[in-house]
Amino acid sequence: MRYDAIIIGAGPAGLAAARAAKHAGKQTLIIDDNHGPGGQIWRGRDGIELKGVDRRFSTQITDLNFSATQIILATGARELFLPFPGWTLPHVLGAGGLQAMAKQGLNVQGKSVVIAGSGPLLLAVASNLKKAGADITLIAEQAPWSSLLHFGSQLLRWPSKLTQALQLFNINYTPNLWPIEAKPGEVLMSNGKTYPCNYLACAFGLLPNLELARLANCKIENGFVKVNRHQQTSVQGIYAVGELTGIGGLEKAEAEGEAAGAGTATLGNHQDFVKLLTRTFKLRDELKQLAQPDTILCRCEDIPFSRTTQCSSMREAKLQTRCGMGPCQGRICGPILEQLYGWPSDSVRQPLYPVPLKSLIQS
Amino acid sequence: MTSDVLILGGGIVGAACARAFLKQGLKVTIIERELIGGGATAAGMGHIVVMDDSEAQFALTKRSRDLWDQLVPELPSSVEFERRGTLWVAADQQEFNAVSPKLSYYNSRHVSAQLLSAQTLYDAEPHLREGFAGGFLVPDDSVIYAPCAAAWLAQGANIIQADVKTIDDGKVTLAIGEQHKAANLIIASGHYVTQLFSTIPVKPRKGHLAITDRYPGQVRHQLIELGYLKSAHGDSTESVAFNVQPRKTGQLLIGSSRQFGADHSAVEPHMISKMLARAAQYLPNILNMSIIRTWTGFRAATTDKLPLVGRYRNADRTWLATGHEGLGITTAMATAELLTHLIAKTKAPIDPTPYLPERFPQCRT
Numbered sequence: 001m002r003y004d005a006i007i008i009g010a011g012p013a014g015l016a017a018a019r020a021a022k023h024a025g026k027q028t029l030i031i032d033d034n035h036g037p038g039g040q041i042w043r044g045r046d047g048i049e050l051k052g053v054d055r056r057f058s059t060q061i062t063d064l065n066f067s068a069t070q071i072i073l074a075t076g077a078r079e080l081f082l083p084f085p086g087w088t089l090p091h092v093l094g095a096g097g098l099q100a101m102a103k104q105g106l107n108v109q110g111k112s113v114v115i116a117g118s119g120p121l122l123l124a125v126a127s128n129l130k131k132a133g134a135d136i137t138l139i140a141e142q143a144p145w146s147s148l149l150h151f152g153s154q155l156l157r158w159p160s161k162l163t164q165a166l167q168l169f170n171i172n173y174t175p176n177l178w179p180i181e182a183k184p185g186e187v188l189m190s191n192g193k194t195y196p197c198n199y200l201a202c203a204f205g206l207l208p209n210l211e212l213a214r215l216a217n218c219k220i221e222n223g224f225v226k227v228n229r230h231q232q233t234s235v236q237g238i239y240a241v242g243e244l245t246g247i248g249g250l251e252k253a254e255a256e257g258e259a260a261g262a263g264t265a266t267l268g269n270h271q272d273f274v275k276l277l278t279r280t281f282k283l284r285d286e287l288k289q290l291a292q293p294d295t296i297l298c299r300c301e302d303i304p305f306s307r308t309t310q311c312s313s314m315r316e317a318k319l320q321t322r323c324g325m326g327p328c329q330g331r332i333c334g335p336i337l338e339q340l341y342g343w344p345s346d347s348v349r350q351p352l353y354p355v356p357l358k359s360l361i362q363s
Numbered sequence: 364m365t366s367d368v369l370i371l372g373g374g375i376v377g378a379a380c381a382r383a384f385l386k387q388g389l390k391v392t393i394i395e396r397e398l399i400g401g402g403a404t405a406a407g408m409g410h411i412v413v414m415d416d417s418e419a420q421f422a423l424t425k426r427s428r429d430l431w432d433q434l435v436p437e438l439p440s441s442v443e444f445e446r447r448g449t450l451w452v453a454a455d456q457q458e459f460n461a462v463s464p465k466l467s468y469y470n471s472r473h474v475s476a477q478l479l480s481a482q483t484l485y486d487a488e489p490h491l492r493e494g495f496a497g498g499f500l501v502p503d504d505s506v507i508y509a510p511c512a513a514a515w516l517a518q519g520a521n522i523i524q525a526d527v528k529t530i531d532d533g534k535v536t537l538a539i540g541e542q543h544k545a546a547n548l549i550i551a552s553g554h555y556v557t558q559l560f561s562t563i564p565v566k567p568r569k570g571h572l573a574i575t576d577r578y579p580g581q582v583r584h585q586l587i588e589l590g591y592l593k594s595a596h597g598d599s600t601e602s603v604a605f606n607v608q609p610r611k612t613g614q615l616l617i618g619s620s621r622q623f624g625a626d627h628s629a630v631e632p633h634m635i636s637k638m639l640a641r642a643a644q645y646l647p648n649i650l651n652m653s654i655i656r657t658w659t660g661f662r663a664a665t666t667d668k669l670p671l672v673g674r675y676r677n678a679d680r681t682w683l684a685t686g687h688e689g690l691g692i693t694t695a696m697a698t699a700e701l702l703t704h705l706i707a708k709t710k711a712p713i714d715p716t717p718y719l720p721e722r723f724p725q726c727r728t
Contacts, residue, residue, distance in 0.1 A: 301612075315401065320511060322612075325656070326655070349656050350630055351654060351655070351657070356650070357573075357575070357617075357639055357652050357653070358643075358650040361636050361640045361650075
């Protein structure tokens with residue numbers, strides 16, 4: 001079947017794009033690697049409306065070997081990890097990761113959880129884990145009070161976001177605090193105190209999942225896909241929506257998805273909020289100095305920090321130490337090296353995810 | 364800036380040359396456009412292998428393997444040297460019939476080799492598909508991780524990361540404007556040599572490779588089909604051959620493919636498909652393994668399957684070290700040794716004649 005629009009990613013941006021494309025009379029297909037629609041934010045939510053849209057779930061896109069009049073990339077974002085001693089211990093998880101595991105059946109009832117990192121995600125995760133019965137003993141936000149107060153005052157411009165922030169507020173939220181070292185069952189924080197925890201959930205912000213956009217040769221600018229007002233990328237027929245074009249949350253994602261699907265210009269100015277988030281939750285330099293010589297940077301290939309210090313680019317680190325050459329293809333350590341050394345990402349290669357060898361043999 | 368030896372290209376060949384001249388106490392500069400060991404050196408398999416397509420190829424690969432073996436005690440662990448041996452698999456009786464003459468050829472030239480019956484073949488590699496006629500084992504061949512080997516070999520050389528704009532006998536002007544002079548200039552830039560001298564008879568020959576996740580112990584030797592030479596040395600525009608290498612990490616590197624005329628580096632799904640299908644005919648259990656990455660590279664191929672090692676035309680100071688096709692990792696060592704002798708006008712351990720560029724009219728005048 002030849003589709004008018006293929007949408008990759010069924011989070012808020014992709015869903016909005018699919019509905020708008022369908023509404024505009026396009027033969028539409030939506031693809032997502034999760035079991036159902038919703039993306040990270042609405043994972044597992046029932047009753048998401050997708051009438052008249054063909055869908056393929058549990059499907060990873062490993063190569064751009066399909067075509068459609070319009071391809072809309074809505075691949076969302078993942079959390080940024082930063083290495084500190086102990087960050088690879090089993091009780092240390094991504095904040096979004098722990099939330100996803102809880103939604104998929106991990107029992108967090110009565111478990112003590114420390115959430116650390118930066119950005120609005122910390123409060124959202126805390127709220128969800130609390131609902132699942134976890135005991136959130138600390139939410140450590142690395143940003144200083146001054147940034148957060150400024151953020152709060154600016155939120156008056158977006159009343160719905162302000163309301164959401166107030167609803168999510170948690171008494172254990174502590175700015176100006178970050179992890180120094182994790183040990184089994186506990187974490188030492190920058191205030192010198194040690195907090196016992198069953199889980200330490202970390203997220204130092206969100207990163208767009210750029211792999212498909214890079215494979216398609218879309219122009220990337222300052223870490224995000226460059227698009228015009230119609231969400232079109234530098235490549236004819238390929239559009240990008242949601243977190244790919246700037247970390248800006250739900251309203252931006254839906255407005256961009258709708259515009260790309262409908263073929264109209266995106267309504268509203270969302271870049272002000274993107275900039276506010278970036279400024280507020282800018283990572284402090286101390287976070288980039290937590291790794292010790294023996295701290296692992298590349299978890300797939302077991303490469304410690306000390307082995308990368310002789311290198312001068314991502315490609316050199318890959319070739320000389322194998323950093324980023326494992327099954328995750330540098331999804332975790334690539335952004336870490338970029339934070340620590342300022343090295344831009346290396347090129348991506350298909351398959352974007354490990355695939356069974358037999359799937360690469362054409363019948 | 365002035366050096367004794369200026370090397371264009373920091374692949375395994377340029378790096379081996381750097382080491383050879385540094386050992387003579389000379390001042391060596393490498394000009395590399397990207398990274399040491401970052402081009403075809405990184406794209407290839409890292410197989411140190413004796414090959415017998417011609418007497419000259421045998422002599423060069425054997426000498427090179429000996430020189431690598433001499434280095435083993437010094438190699439850092441990052442080079443991941445492993446004496447895996449090469450196991451050539453005979454698909455049928457016809458291929459197996461060629462093994463006996465091969466065995467006497469190797470033995471008479473003092474290269475240890477063994478004929479494997481069908482039974483001993485499966486003892487050596489239990490995961491091969493049933494029904495093969497036997498094999499030919501060259502136990503002293505080995506495997507290295509070539510980018511780290513190149514970086515190690517180049518240690519001590521002055522390395523300049525730049526593109527070359529023009530070269531004149533013994534003089535190089537960089538794209539950034541700088542001029543470098545040397546008593547001797549060695550061009551070891553793989554197939555890029557034609558960007559400097561368009562008439563040099565070297566053509567890029569594209570190859571694909573795939574690498575699996577970690578499956579330690581599944582394959583013990585570098586495995587190649589005995590029909591490999593037909594693929595490697597045929598002139599068809601597209602061919603694949605079974606060639607699988609176990610890495611120290613437990614991963615399997617799966618090759619190989621050869622294409623002439625492909626000038627873009629994109630991975631081509633139909634080539635990957637043909638190559639993997641070929642490999643699975645020999646090792647069926649790889650079908651269920653995970654592939655984590657695929658990529659391509661360009662070999663520098665000559666028409667007679669031998670490299671160009673020696674003086675370029677009648678230039679006094681310009682020497683070629685290119686055209687190694689798929690054997691650069693192996694033959695880098697003897698190439699460097701030959702050049703040191705040619706430049707010093709001393710007698711080399713092997714006869715340099717078959718590799719001299721002057722065998723091609725374009726390299727004579």
